[in-house]
Amino acid sequence: MLYAILCYNSEDAVGAWTQEEDDAVMARLGAVEDRLAKAGRLGPVARLLPTTAATTLRKGKEPLVIDGPFAETKEQLLGFYVVDCASLDQALDTARELTAANPNGGAYEIRPLAIFHPGVGLS
Amino acid sequence: MSDLAWISAALTSARPQAVGALLRYFRDLDTAEEAFQNACLRALKSWPQNGPPRDPAAWLIMVGRNAAIDQVRRAAKQSPLPPEELISDLDDAEGALAERLDGADYRDDILRLLFICCHPDLPPTQQIAVALRIVSGLTVKQIARAFLVSESAMEQRITRAKARIADADVPFETPGALERSERVAAVLAMVYLVFNEGYSAGADDVAARSPLCEEAIRLGRLLLRLFQTEPEVMGLTALMLLQHSRGAARFDGQGAVVLLDDQDRSLWNRQMIAEGLALIDKAMRHVRPGPYQIQAAIAALHARATLPKDTDWAQIERLYAALEHMQPSPVITLNRAVAVSKVQGPQAALALIEPLADRLSGYFHFFGLKGGLLLQLERREEARVAFDRAIALANTAAEAAHIRLHLDRLMRESEEAGAKTMKNHS
Numbered sequence: 086m087l088y089a090i091l092c093y094n095s096e097d098a099v100g101a102w103t104q105e106e107d108d109a110v111m112a113r114l115g116a117v118e119d120r121l122a123k124a125g126r127l128g129p130v131a132r133l134l135p136t137t138a139a140t141t142l143r144k145g146k147e148p149l150v151i152d153g154p155f156a157e158t159k160e161q162l163l164g165f166y167v168v169d170c171a172s173l174d175q176a177l178d179t180a181r182e183l184t185a186a187n188p189n190g191g192a193y194e195i196r197p198l199a200i201f202h203p204g205v206g207l208s
Numbered sequence: 209m210s211d212l213a214w215i216s217a218a219l220t221s222a223r224p225q226a227v228g229a230l231l232r233y234f235r236d237l238d239t240a241e242e243a244f245q246n247a248c249l250r251a252l253k254s255w256p257q258n259g260p261p262r263d264p265a266a267w268l269i270m271v272g273r274n275a276a277i278d279q280v281r282r283a284a285k286q287s288p289l290p291p292e293e294l295i296s297d298l299d300d301a302e303g304a305l306a307e308r309l310d311g312a313d314y315r316d317d318i319l320r321l322l323f324i325c326c327h328p329d330l331p332p333t334q335q336i337a338v339a340l341r342i343v344s345g346l347t348v349k350q351i352a353r354a355f356l357v358s359e360s361a362m363e364q365r366i367t368r369a370k371a372r373i374a375d376a377d378v379p380f381e382t383p384g385a386l387e388r389s390e391r392v393a394a395v396l397a398m399v400y401l402v403f404n405e406g407y408s409a410g411a412d413d414v415a416a417r418s419p420l421c422e423e424a425i426r427l428g429r430l431l432l433r434l435f436q437t438e439p440e441v442m443g444l445t446a447l448m449l450l451q452h453s454r455g456a457a458r459f460d461g462q463g464a465v466v467l468l469d470d471q472d473r474s475l476w477n478r479q480m481i482a483e484g485l486a487l488i489d490k491a492m493r494h495v496r497p498g499p500y501q502i503q504a505a506i507a508a509l510h511a512r513a514t515l516p517k518d519t520d521w522a523q524i525e526r527l528y529a530a531l532e533h534m535q536p537s538p539v540i541t542l543n544r545a546v547a548v549s550k551v552q553g554p555q556a557a558l559a560l561i562e563p564l565a566d567r568l569s570g571y572f573h574f575f576g577l578k579g580g581l582l583l584q585l586e587r588r589e590e591a592r593v594a595f596d597r598a599i600a601l602a603n604t605a606a607e608a609a610h611i612r613l614h615l616d617r618l619m620r621e622s623e624e625a626g627a628k629t630m631k632n633h634s
Contacts, residue, residue: 095218101217102213102217106217134486137445150493152436152490189218
């Protein structure tokens with residue numbers, strides 16, 4: 086079953102990491118991705134730019150374009166993984182693996198997908 | 209990443225909000241800073257043991273506030289602060305109250321802090337020093353190293369700045385709309401000065417000074433959170449990201465400067481470029497052009513060109529013309545001339561810069577460009593004169609070395625021409 090693992094953390098804190106620290110975290114997460122890919126379980130993965138680069142379209146009679154993310158929150162959506170898991174338990178284990186690779190701050194939200202279109206394999 | 213590294217990052221990112229709130233409580237910069245330092249020391253002891261709090265800033269504010277109050281009490285010989293174990297994480301009622309109070313004010317707190325650092329009574333050098341110390345949390349040693357002065361000189365600069373702040377009549381009320389728009393320009397100027405200090409470093413100083421570029425970009429993102437809809441804030445941050453994205457390509461193995469046209473574009477940082485382009489796209493939606501946006505748009509055109517020959521020089525020329533209109537300056541005209549030379553050829557560019565000779569008589573780049581244009585027109589002797597003048601005015605060894613490359617080429621070409629002449633006559 087397909088799950089989205091949504092990555093939340095304080096983007097201020099992440100933004101204060103040195104390049105070396107950031108690279109080290111990305112390398113460890115990359116190793117988790119490699120294992121998932123070898124197991125045939127890895128879907129699209131994205132790291133998002135900071136919320137300061139975001140623009141929101143508020144729907145309504147006259148849709149409104151707003152600078153910034155959907156909501157101002159203490160921790161922000163920073164990225165996501167789409168993974169194929171046999172059960173919620175396996176999804177949680179995957180989230181634990183990611184946590185081991187990136188232990189500091191934030192949370193992973195695990196949400197099953199209702200519909201998934203893989204798209205055309207962008208890069 | 210080690211515990212300590214993450215805690216350090218958490219303390220750094222919480223600093224503006226925490227020091228800002230403590231400043232609001234105590235109305236004194238030194239007290240606020242000291243309170244924050246104390247709170248950080250306690251965090252370094254307690255967080256590795258108890259785990260990090262969910263809201264580091266709120267924790268630091270509460271602990272900092274209590275630590276400072278405690279100092280006042282102890283001075284008045286009253287009861288001391290409860291021991292570490294009783295300063296719990298923010299799952300208690302008082303913590304929740306503190307969080308609610310501080311969450312609402314955090315934007316204004318940070319703004320007040322930035323405005324104080326960029327107070328009009330402070331000269332730019334002091335503004336930069338005090339902002340980097342108080343808002344960014346760089347140590348005096350780091351700041352001194354980055355600005356190539358002694359630690360004691362930088363310490364003095366910061367002390368003088370704080371004294372001026374204390375003397376100035378600093379309002380602690382929320383800055384009003386007019387004050388905001390006036391003062392944000394000063395803050396942007398300060399941030400760009402910090403960036404340029406880092407960007408203008410030669411290959412030797414890069415390690416010490418390029419952290420300034422990163423710090424300026426962090427401050428830019430902080431300003432974006434405070435001024436979500438201001439296109440010039442987007443423009444400045446985009447400009448810094450796009451310029452810094454080229455960092456790895458700007459120096460060769462020997463430490464000489466590599467010009468934009470010659471840079472290995474595969475070394476450009478694509479993630480920074482993506483963020484810069486996103487920001488300039490957002491800014492342009494507002495249709496409120498400004499100098500930072502225009503400079504960012506120029507940088508964006510370079511970033512979008514896979515190869516130098518793909519660069520949209522015509523559009524760059526138009527952007528420089530617009531910038532010239534906004535902020536007339538001979539240096540901007542000089543930059544525009546480079547674009548003109550690509551679009552209309554060296555003769556037109558030369559005609560554009562000739563009238564600037566008086567005003568730019570001491571400017572290295574003027575003679576560098578003039579020499580280059582004359583060389584393209586095969587006016588070799590005049591080119592050599594210009595390049596000689598450029599070397600005399602060069603600020604760094606790297607700049608001088610670059611011009612010497614041109615001169616060496618000129619020498620070689622004239623030798624080859626001379627040898628050919630002799631051959632033809634023998």
